[in-house]
Amino acid sequence: MYKFQNIYKPVKAKLTEVIEESPTIKSFVLRPERAFPFKTGQFVELTLDGLGEAPFTPSSSPLIDDEMQITIMKAGYVTERIHKLKPGVTMGIRGPYGRGYPVEEFYNKEVLILGGGCGFAPLRSLLYNLKAEEDKIKKLIFCYGSKTPQECIYKPYIDELRAVKKFEVMRSVDEPDDTWAEEVGVVTKLLDKVDINIKNSISVVCGPPIMMKFGTFKLLDMGFPDNKIYLSMEKNMSCGFGKCGHCMMGKYFVCKDGPVFTYEEIKNEPDIWK
Ligand SMILES: Cc1cc2nc3c(=O)[nH]c(=O)nc-3n(C[C@H](O)[C@H](O)[C@H](O)COP(=O)(O)OP(=O)(O)OC[C@H]3O[C@@H](n4cnc5c(N)ncnc54)[C@H](O)[C@@H]3O)c2cc1C
Numbered sequence: 001m002y003k004f005q006n007i008y009k010p011v012k013a014k015l016t017e018v019i020e021e022s023p024t025i026k027s028f029v030l031r032p033e034r035a036f037p038f039k040t041g042q043f044v045e046l047t048l049d050g051l052g053e054a055p056f057t058p059s060s061s062p063l064i065d066d067e068m069q070i071t072i073m074k075a076g077y078v079t080e081r082i083h084k085l086k087p088g089v090t091m092g093i094r095g096p097y098g099r100g101y102p103v104e105e106f107y108n109k110e111v112l113i114l115g116g117g118c119g120f121a122p123l124r125s126l127l128y129n130l131k132a133e134e135d136k137i138k139k140l141i142f143c144y145g146s147k148t149p150q151e152c153i154y155k156p157y158i159d160e161l162r163a164v165k166k167f168e169v170m171r172s173v174d175e176p177d178d179t180w181a182e183e184v185g186v187v188t189k190l191l192d193k194v195d196i197n198i199k200n201s202i203s204v205v206c207g208p209p210i211m212m213k214f215g216t217f218k219l220l221d222m223g224f225p226d227n228k229i230y231l232s233m234e235k236n237m238s239c240g241f242g243k244c245g246h247c248m249m250g251k252y253f254v255c256k257d258g259p260v261f262t263y264e265e266i267k268n269e270p271d272i273w274k
């Protein structure tokens, strides 16, 4: 029988594991008390009694609804406290909210994904989704950059991605160490090496605002049309469903109309890179 699910009410979820991804980033494995479906690119509000809540995009596969991973970078009050949590505590997840990646638009296309830092988190969920539908896309190139090798997240998952026939992964770091054998420099430099048929491609950018800005400009220089560049926007969110107005970006509620937009949709709105 269909049961009404109230998306405004947090669903209890047990924290079962904490995975250290880098000195500042951890993944939190949550087991919700009921199935919690979401689409890749949608976000949830993670709550903890007495601590508050914050928006995050699940980093796990959208094809799994009985367990969710959320990857969190220490940024301030709420995230620092979440980083101190140990398995066993009960948290709350409400949502999912917003418009995620339109995966069907990627079918029969070459897909170029550009990620930076903790921006890999939502992209991992997209990559899980596209890996499961590998037969429906032509090929996928994932360019990922971080400041240092220590800050490269999901190291075991990179090997998994490299084993997928249609996938190619390129990584770069700004500051290499003796162990680093891949590219050096800003992540957009990787785009110079990409072999892609732009006429039949789609691109996705997710990362810190400065990287999103220069990544988008580089894709435009390469010839990507405005409507073939997908961006996942982070704005200051509160309610998550279009009521409080905290997330306004020009005419859009980022929580409801996004967080995933094409560059064409938002290019004339104010402060898109802030
Ligand atoms: C749709 C969406 C999805 C997100 N997904 C993830 C995710 O998967 N993993 C992750 O680590 N973070 C994600 N974030 C960012 C995360 O919500 C913020 O880092 C968090 O709310 C910071 O809370 P805080 O209390 O720890 O920090 P605060 O004390 O509130 O802020 C610390 C610093 O972070 C900046 N900041 C706070 N919130 C944001 C924001 N929303 N966007 C940009 N800068 C911000 C502040 O300006 C300040 O400089 C997402 C944000 C949105 C809107």
Ligand code: FES
Pocket (backbone or CB within 6 Å): 236, 237, 238, 239, 240, 241, 242, 243, 244, 245, 246, 247, 248, 253, 254, 255, 256
């Ligand atoms: S977060 Fe409240 S309107 Fe978008």
